[in-house]
Amino acid sequence: xxDMLLTGFPVAGDANNVFPPLRPDQVAIGMPASTNAGNxxxxxxxxxKALNCLTRxxxxxxxxxxxxxxxxxxxxxxxxxxxxxxxxxxxxNFDAYFG
Numbered sequence: 001x002x003d004m005l006l007t008g009f010p011v012a013g014d015a016n017n018v019f020p021p022l023r024p025d026q027v028a029i030g031m032p033a034s035t036n037a038g039n040x041x042x043x044x045x046x047x048x049k050a051l052n053c054l055t056r057x058x059x060x061x062x063x064x065x066x067x068x069x070x071x072x073x074x075x076x077x078x079x080x081x082x083x084x085x086x087x088x089x090x091x092x093n094f095d096a097y098f099g
Contacts, residue, residue, distance in 0.1 A: 002029055002054055007066035028074030033083035033090040044093040051075070051097060073098060 008021035029050075032041045042050075053060040057068045075094055077083060083090040 002027060002050075002072075003065050003067075006054070006069050006072075024069040024072040025074070027072065028076050030076050030078060033077040033079045034086035036085060037077075037079035037082035044089065047075075048093070048097060 005022050005027050006024060009019050011017045011019055029047075031047070032038055035041045049059040049061075051072070052058045053063065053065055055068065055070045055072050057065060075098070077090050
């Protein structure tokens with residue numbers, strides 16, 4: 001989905017109605033901070049792969065992005081309290097990634 005936002009896409013397949021690409025500074029990927037925070041948690045290792053794919057075009061597996069966005073810096077959690085409970089795993093991992 002992030003690749004789509006950064007690339008732009010035809011809405012409902014209509015080439016005459018295109019959602020324009022957003023700049024990397026306009027996009028934030030959001031997720032739960034830990035398994036305790038509820039559904040949708042993704043391990044930091046898998047998020048790192050997705051970030052590598054979007055920013056470096058590595059670790060993409062069989063997916064081919066439509067570009068590379070090294071300036072992508074938007075990552076957030078809506079469950080900071082659960083990150084604290086999990087010894088700041090989210091913060092530590094992604095501070096190190098973007099540091």
